[in-house]
Amino acid sequence: MLDPYARLASAGSLAAALDQLADELTARQMPEARAVFEQLLAWLRSGPLVGQALQVGDQAPGFLLPDYRGRLVSSTELLADGPIVLSFFRGGWCPYCGLEMAALEEALPEISGRARLVGVTPEAGSFPNQTILDNRLSYPLLADLDNGLALAFGLVFRMPQAVIDVYRARGLDLAARQGNDAWMVPVPGTFVIDRAGIIRFAFADPDYRKRVDPGAVIAALTEIET
DSSP: OOOHHHHHHHHSSHHHHHHHHHHHHHHHSOHHHHHHHHHHHHHHHHSTTTTTSOOTTSBOOOOEEEOTTSOEEEHHHHHHTSOEEEEEOOOTTOHHHHHHHHHHHHHHHHHHTTOEEEEEESOOTTHHHHHHHHHTOOSOEEEOGGGHHHHHTTOEEEOOHHHHHHHHHTTOOHHHHHSSSOOEEEOOEEEEEOTTSBEEEEEEOSSTTOOOOHHHHHHHHHHHHO
16 A cells, blocks of 8 residues: 555645545455445444534633653643644544545644644554654644543544454454544544634544545634734
C-alpha cells in the first residue's frame, strides 16, 4: 500500500486520495467482507449517530487528556494561546486516518500560524506514539481513553458484531490497542474551536471514508481572524 504522503502527491488532493484508497481496499475484499462493510456504511448513514455530533455555535466540551509521554494536555491552556483545531481519528490501524493525518500535517504550516492542531485517538499505551512515528506527525496525538471526549462530541458508536468478526479475522485487536474490549470508535470529525470555546467549524461524516478538507479548516481559521 502506498505511503500516505506519496498517495496524496499522486492523487493531487485528499478527497481524490481517499477515493483511490477506498477503491483499492474494496477490490481486495472477499465478497462476504465487502457486504459487511457495505451494511456498516448504510447503518452509519441512517443510524442514531446522524445529527448527533456537535455543530457550529455549540460550546465545545473541555478536556484534559494525556499525550504519548503521559503528560496531561488541557483545553483551557491551549485556548489561552488561541483557537484549536481538534481532529478525532479512529486509530493508527485505519488507512483512511493515515491519509487524513498526513494531509493535516502537510497543511500544518498554514494552520499553526492561526491555531493549535491537536489529534485525538481512543488508542492507549504506546500506540499513539507509534502512530505519530508511522505517519511522521509533528502535531500532538492525545489519548481519549474509553472515548470520553469523542462521546461528549456525539461521535461514538460500537462496531456491529459482524464488523468485529471481520477485523478479528484480519488480526486487528482493538482490545489491546484501546485498553478495553468495548470495540467503540469515533466517527472521524474535525472541529475548529475559538478562544471562547465555541465551535466555529464542524465536520463529522458518518462515512468514515470521507474526511475534512484541510482547506476548509484554514478558511474557517481565516474567518475567525477577520
